[in-house]
Amino acid sequence: MVDTNELLSLDDLHAAGSVRSGRKHVLSVLVENKPGVLTRVSGLFTRRGFNIDTLSVGPTDDERISRITLTLDGASQPIDQVTKQLHKLINVLKIKDLQPSETVARELALFKVSCDPQTRSEIRELAEVFRGKIVDIGKKSIIAEITGERSKIEAFEKLVRPYGLVEMIRTGEVAISRGREET
Amino acid sequence: MRAVDAIMECLKAEGVDVVFGYPGGANLPTYDAFYDAGIHHVLVRHEAGAGHAAEGYAKATGKVGVAFGTSGPGATNLVTPIMDAMMDSVPVVFFTGQVRTELLGTDGFQEADTIGITMPAVKHSFLITDPREIPRTIHEAFHIAGTGRPGPVVVDLPMDLTKADIPYEPVTDVQLPGYQPRTAGNAKQIRQAARALAAARRPVFYTGGGVISAGAHEALRDLVRDGGFPITSTLMGLGAYPAPDPQWLGMLGMHGTRAANYAVDEADLLVAIGCRFDDRVTGKLSEFAPRAKYIHIDVDPAEISKNIPAHIPIVGDAKLILPKLLEEYRTLDADKSRMDAWWQRIHTWQDRHPLTYEPGENGEIKPQQVIQAIYNVTGGEAIISSDVGQHQMWAAQYFHYPEPRRWINSGGLGTMGFGLPAAIGAQMGMPDMLNVVVTGDGSIQMNIQELATIRQEGIPVKVVILNNGYLGMVRQWQELFWNERYSSVDMQTFGGEEAFPDFVKLADAYGIRGLRLTESASLEDDLRAAFEAEGPAFIDVRVTRDEKVYPMIAPGEAARNMVG
Numbered sequence: 118m119v120d121t122n123e124l125l126s127l128d129d130l131h132a133a134g135s136v137r138s139g140r141k142h143v144l145s146v147l148v149e150n151k152p153g154v155l156t157r158v159s160g161l162f163t164r165r166g167f168n169i170d171t172l173s174v175g176p177t178d179d180e181r182i183s184r185i186t187l188t189l190d191g192a193s194q195p196i197d198q199v200t201k202q203l204h205k206l207i208n209v210l211k212i213k214d215l216q217p218s219e220t221v222a223r224e225l226a227l228f229k230v231s232c233d234p235q236t237r238s239e240i241r242e243l244a245e246v247f248r249g250k251i252v253d254i255g256k257k258s259i260i261a262e263i264t265g266e267r268s269k270i271e272a273f274e275k276l277v278r279p280y281g282l283v284e285m286i287r288t289g290e291v292a293i294s295r296g297r298e299e300t
Numbered sequence: 301m302r303a304v305d306a307i308m309e310c311l312k313a314e315g316v317d318v319v320f321g322y323p324g325g326a327n328l329p330t331y332d333a334f335y336d337a338g339i340h341h342v343l344v345r346h347e348a349g350a351g352h353a354a355e356g357y358a359k360a361t362g363k364v365g366v367a368f369g370t371s372g373p374g375a376t377n378l379v380t381p382i383m384d385a386m387m388d389s390v391p392v393v394f395f396t397g398q399v400r401t402e403l404l405g406t407d408g409f410q411e412a413d414t415i416g417i418t419m420p421a422v423k424h425s426f427l428i429t430d431p432r433e434i435p436r437t438i439h440e441a442f443h444i445a446g447t448g449r450p451g452p453v454v455v456d457l458p459m460d461l462t463k464a465d466i467p468y469e470p471v472t473d474v475q476l477p478g479y480q481p482r483t484a485g486n487a488k489q490i491r492q493a494a495r496a497l498a499a500a501r502r503p504v505f506y507t508g509g510g511v512i513s514a515g516a517h518e519a520l521r522d523l524v525r526d527g528g529f530p531i532t533s534t535l536m537g538l539g540a541y542p543a544p545d546p547q548w549l550g551m552l553g554m555h556g557t558r559a560a561n562y563a564v565d566e567a568d569l570l571v572a573i574g575c576r577f578d579d580r581v582t583g584k585l586s587e588f589a590p591r592a593k594y595i596h597i598d599v600d601p602a603e604i605s606k607n608i609p610a611h612i613p614i615v616g617d618a619k620l621i622l623p624k625l626l627e628e629y630r631t632l633d634a635d636k637s638r639m640d641a642w643w644q645r646i647h648t649w650q651d652r653h654p655l656t657y658e659p660g661e662n663g664e665i666k667p668q669q670v671i672q673a674i675y676n677v678t679g680g681e682a683i684i685s686s687d688v689g690q691h692q693m694w695a696a697q698y699f700h701y702p703e704p705r706r707w708i709n710s711g712g713l714g715t716m717g718f719g720l721p722a723a724i725g726a727q728m729g730m731p732d733m734l735n736v737v738v739t740g741d742g743s744i745q746m747n748i749q750e751l752a753t754i755r756q757e758g759i760p761v762k763v764v765i766l767n768n769g770y771l772g773m774v775r776q777w778q779e780l781f782w783n784e785r786y787s788s789v790d791m792q793t794f795g796g797e798e799a800f801p802d803f804v805k806l807a808d809a810y811g812i813r814g815l816r817l818t819e820s821a822s823l824e825d826d827l828r829a830a831f832e833a834e835g836p837a838f839i840d841v842r843v844t845r846d847e848k849v850y851p852m853i854a855p856g857e858a859a860r861n862m863v864g
């Protein structure tokens with residue numbers, strides 16, 4: 118048995134916290150569905166100088182509660198400070214820092230690409246490879262819908278850019294943890 | 301029942317006996333209820349006065365302060381006290397009037413987006429949308445303001461809703477699923493902290509405003525005395541540990557004592573309790589207590605490791621944690637002699653670098669001397685409310701605070717104009733205490749209109765102006781860091797015929813006794829007479845104009861490079 122009275126050496130103490138994880142984080146934040154909550158969250162980020170990569174908000178199965186999904190870069194900011202500050206908002210109920218390996222994350226993007234009769238089919242084929250859908254076809258442009266992880270959407274963007282990307286819109290990621298447990 | 305009458309019932313249920321405010325169109329219904337509610341409403345002369353008075357009340361009593369203002373300009377005038385309360389963690393509930401719900405968002409008369417404007421400055425805020433929510437919301441507001449890390453809460457009341465009739469039933473519970481401040485402190489971490497304390501040869505306690513808001517001063521004193529530890533505190537924590545005392549090193553930080561700053565610099569263990577590593581304390585972060593391991597006890601997890609990573613973080617209420625820490629520490633039976641050499645070193649610093657100043661020449665009064673005189677006259681038995689500037693630092697350095705809640709000032713925001721209204725609140729909360737305002741010729745003019753409040757309410761505060769005719773603190777920085785280019789700091793309040801305003805006449809205009817002190821020799825007697833006379837006093841003390849606050853850690857510098 119360890120003698121608990123044994124003196125500790127101060128040299129053995131190590132500081133914790135405020136470390137940069139160096140990776141991307143997906144925070145799933147349950148908030149009360151009340152007016153102004155999103156402003157409180159985004160205002161907090163501006164005020165504290167935290168950078169959000171993407172943010173999406175939506176209802177949950179409980180109408181009193183909404184879910185905000187945030188993605189942030191853990192290399193440029195201390196994620197523990199971010200979550201602690203978020204927790205201080207009275208309307209924030211729960212925060213989960215989702216582990217990438219245990220998370221299914223998806224984003225939806227719409228691409229409006231210029232085309233002519235010849236490139237139109239090329240773009241359609243590309244979209245098919247990405248398991249996307251063509252949702253609108255015009256004479257001079259075509260709209261593709263792609264769902265997936267961020268990397269997949271970015272890869273598609275790279276491929277269609279040379280054709281002339283008129284517009285692109287992305288939802289930001291939503292995420293849910295794998296397995297039976299609630300996110 | 302009218303919703304406004306329900307508001308009065310809720311205030312009474314919260315134990316509120318005095319509030320500070322100013323009426324207007326949008327809060328007329330509330331003021332109608334005040335007419336015969338049996339709650340003392342102090343009519344201030346500017347909403348900022350109401351806010352700071354509510355802060356002063358809260359700081360002096362530990363209870364939640366309450367301020368009222370109307371919509372639009374009433375609410376925007378409250379923004380400074382709201383931010384001030386946020387920075388210094390002061391529990392205050394601010395009630396603002398708002399335009400009728402149908403006018404919201406239409407730029408209606410005296411409409412301001414109060415919730416939006418105050419959002420970054422509040423612990424929480426509520427916009428009432430249904431009059432039946434009012435009672436529950438008020439109790440939630442008090443609960444949030446007064447528990448955990450205290451802070452300001454705004455309740456915005458659209459006028460039409462306050463006029464509605466609602467069924468009123470007392471609310472006995474609050475339901476805030478997103479708000480559960482942690483209080484107990486992790487037992488394992490507390491044990492670890494005790495072991496670290498027992499192992500430390502050069503420990504220093506660094507305590508802050510959180511010890512006072514926790515009411516943990518007794519527990520702190522027990523622990524520090526039992527262990528024989530040296531202790532320093534921030535500006536906000538003065539009085540938690542009694543001064544003077546053999547174990548008390550004085551304040552730390554920019555204008556702290558050398559003994560305190562050097563001790564922190566050489567410490568092997570820093571025990572930070574209810575303090576937040578503000579830059580006025582740490583100076584250059586990487587040079588702050590560079591040899592130390594950190595125990596950090598704070599009720600707000602976000603404060604721990606915010607500026608400097610802690611080695612032993614303990615989240616919780618200092619009042620619950622400190623007795624457990626003492627209990628654990630006692631079981632370790634640590635040998636006090638391990639700190640002998642450390643104490644010797646500290647005593648050397650104390651002997652070599654006491655707080656001191658050159659006495660005035662030709663009967664001139666030194667500002668530090670005024671604070672010493674106030675201390676001597678009161679024997680420390682007074683509540684000192686301060687404004688912001690050099691006088692504030694001298695009041696922190698030269699008055700020894702024997703108890704918590706005797707020192708009321710604006711630290712985080714550093715709001716000039718805080719002192720006088722804060723003293724009004726402190727006096728209302730602690731009617732039997734002598735209340736003294738230490739202010740400057742600049743600061744006092746920022747909320748001087750509150751002299752009328754003092755007169756009307758018969759509040760016997762003693763206002764002492766350390767009149768140097770300058771925005772002295774700014775002047776000091778211009779002298780030291782801006783090549784003596786004195787830009788816009790001369791207030792012309794000092795000197796002969798030309799000096800203005802004449803503070804004595806000004807007091808007279810308000811029907812308050814005003815006097816001017818210029819004689820060093822009789823200073824103490826003059827102050828005593830002024831303090832002993834009944835009622836308020838407004839005392840213009842002419843002090844050396846170009847005195848500087850020393851010692852000083854220049855901004856961004858390390859503690860060991862203190863000057864002065």
Ligand SMILES: Cc1cc2nc3c(=O)[nH]c(=O)nc-3n(C[C@H](O)[C@H](O)[C@H](O)COP(=O)(O)OP(=O)(O)OC[C@H]3O[C@@H](n4cnc5c(N)ncnc54)[C@H](O)[C@@H]3O)c2cc1C
Pocket residue numbers: 387388389448449450507508509510511513514515533534535536537551552553554555556573574575576577578580581597598599600603616617618619688689692693710711712713714715773
């Ligand atoms: C002109 C000027 C000069 C200044 N110079 C100095 C100086 O030389 N030295 C100095 O110290 N300051 C100085 N200040 C003040 C400085 O700006 C900060 O306001 C101050 O240092 C902060 O004090 P604090 O760390 O005690 O924190 P506070 O602002 O008092 O915060 C309290 C802390 O305690 C925590 N807490 C609250 N309740 C509890 C509880 N129940 N249990 C545990 N923790 C709790 C809170 O979460 C918070 O972290 C100066 C200010 C001005 C205007």
Ligand SMILES: Cc1ncc(C[n+]2csc(CCOP(=O)(O)OP(=O)(O)O)c2C)c(N)n1
Pocket residue numbers: 687688689690691692714715716739740741742743744766768770771772773774
């Ligand atoms: C509202 C506000 N405006 C400006 C400042 C910046 N400031 C800090 S101290 C100071 C001078 C205060 O002068 P005075 O009250 O005469 O005190 P002194 O330093 O001369 O003792 C100023 C202008 C402030 N703290 N608050």
Ligand SMILES: [Mg+2]
Pocket residue numbers: 689740741742766767768769770771772
């Ligand atoms: Mg001055």
